[in-house]
Amino acid sequence: MLLPELKLRRDKIRSLMAQQGIDAALITCNVNLIYTYGRVVSGYLYLPLHSPARLFVKRPNTIEGEHILPIRKPEQLPQLLEECGLPQPSRLMLEGDELSFTEYNRLAACFPQTEVLPCGTSLIRQARSVKTDLEVELFRRSGAAHIRAYQQIPSVFQRGMSDRDLSIEVERLMRKEGCLGIFRVFGQSMEIFMGSLLAGDNAAVPSPYDFALGGEGVDPSLPGGANGCLLGEGQTFMVDMGGNFFGYMCDMSRVFSIGPLCERAEQAHRVCLDVQEAVTAKARPGVTGEELYNTAIQLVTEAGFADYFMGVGQKARFVGHGIGLEINEAPVLAPRMKQELLPGMVFALEPKIVLPGIGPVGVENSWVVTADGVEKLTPCNEEIVVL
């Protein structure tokens, strides 16, 4: 990655550090290294407020360059800073929501004279929530690849397939279009394979994970997603795969039906499209996540589908979420979210309704906030595709 882009990102972090009187950051978690150095390494990016960043690398042993030094263990950091002519930090931030308790304490103990703060995660996530032009462009390209994969879904569907069989073919389509496969989520208890394909009543099964919909899964060690059920006539399924083509988690869901659907399902789907239209018509800089959530709930309630919106029984408490290097970033479109949209924020909006006996309907697209509205990053057919 080019240095001007990295400098832009580092300066966004620095500007937030300056507001809190923090004079250095020690960055070692993979997504934050991708953000600030452009790739994963095993090591530490040391980001001082007023000097160029230094990279201290354990692995791979082939990385060299200006301001890059090898390191074996974090206890060498103070000495290495001295060798770089850098002062020891006064107020140092670490990635407190990502580092384990043990690792955080080990790093903090390397700087006994320093005030160490755990706010690194929240501050870097704040910086990451507003994308650079290059990041938005990577999202656009991801959206195009994501669309190409989904457009081939009818060609791999066969009657008599299980949800799991079809999911495997869709995963392959995603991979063939360049998807890296790995699905990065913030928070240690959140996990999923490449995404989900939810069919019929399985879409209403609650899971332990905080995704929009759940699913039973096929094994108690991963209770989410497809459960092996047959894709039956008159039912729907929803494909919601993670679109990680260049590190960025593009998010997009589309609905398919086996044969024609009843009027009620068509109506529910229409309500979700209406929610999308109403929310995105309102979305612009200055609007809060809460306002957008309320817009969605009001419309769904008026249409009489509130009991089936975002799950049945156990419901997701959001209608959209920021996306970036992880699938769950700021902003969140949910109750009590007072954070205002800013230009460059990227979010997924996913109004979904689950109809008992039929399955899931609705839509999900990824959007970037522009100067005066939003731009769709995943533009393609949103009608239910009848198979």
Place this chain on the structure above:
Amino acid sequence: MLLPELKLRRDKIRSLMAQQGIDAALITCNVNLIYTYGRVVSGYLYLPLHSPARLFVKRPNTIEGEHILPIRKPEQLPQLLEECGLPQPSRLMLEGDELSFTEYNRLAACFPQTEVLPCGTSLIRQARSVKTDLEVELFRRSGAAHIRAYQQIPSVFQRGMSDRDLSIEVERLMRKEGCLGIFRVFGQSMEIFMGSLLAGDNAAVPSPYDFALGGEGVDPSLPGGANGCLLGEGQTFMVDMGGNFFGYMCDMSRVFSIGPLCERAEQAHRVCLDVQEAVTAKARPGVTGEELYNTAIQLVTEAGFADYFMGVGQKARFVGHGIGLEINEAPVLAPRMKQELLPGMVFALEPKIVLPGIGPVGVENSWVVTADGVEKLTPCNEEIVVL
């Protein structure tokens, strides 16, 4: 999962707790919940030394039963314990190597009168390192499924494929045989998609990750594994996919060649098979990981392949590793590992040599330690398959 199996596992943890004067454990990380409760939930398993375990569940909201209560946030825990008639813990262990610094502190703050210890991770991992009969049986079944997938690899290979193209087809074979896809690793900086397919010189490219071999990958956000190179005549590739069929990470590598190989490659492969034979002939309860590592290194050195063993330039510092719910458990077959093998331990042994201009050779199997030796969990052809 049946209660007697869960009780067996919980009692293994309790016995280690008793040795350290710990009277309760609070368990909330996914792999440890799978181990002690049989499935992932969002919530907390509270394990007292002398009373039955209690499960406090946030999600899914459908889990009910004896000793199971709903919870919204961890701050309710002291009150809920009281309602269960349980005393507040005196010495409580948390999962200090897995919980984030922030989450650990939040949980610890719920018990202001309690001495809170971060040793939960290491203690539970110690308990997990010796498998129960059921766990070994799940590994056997995983091995059988893993073998079925690998045996179909020649049928999906086509001349002119890239390593990535073939990897996608192998991933599909694994999924069709029941692989859950998700690859669980201990340690926040370790990540990989389903496993790796390494061909030719790409197998020598060092990566940031601490796996046996590296690979360049196709994107700097995930620099490991296949890099898109063509599978060329006279070269080898190694398939090393994670065999997670029931939660347990079965591990197995096999080598294929495009057309016949030179004598030197055949010889190097034979050395790896010899290493496997020598190490597993020696492996039994009481032998240390270090002894087994030294056995491997000595044999490889005598054979003249030390410079190419476990990578070139950047080498892995182990020849085997424990496996279980995660791919990297105890014991580790590496220098300075004084831990002795115990019956029921399961490990992967992966002697691998990378030959410049040719590619990787060698083998990897999963093994369980028996009363007087080891049993292979992944028995199938170990010769290089010529395509």
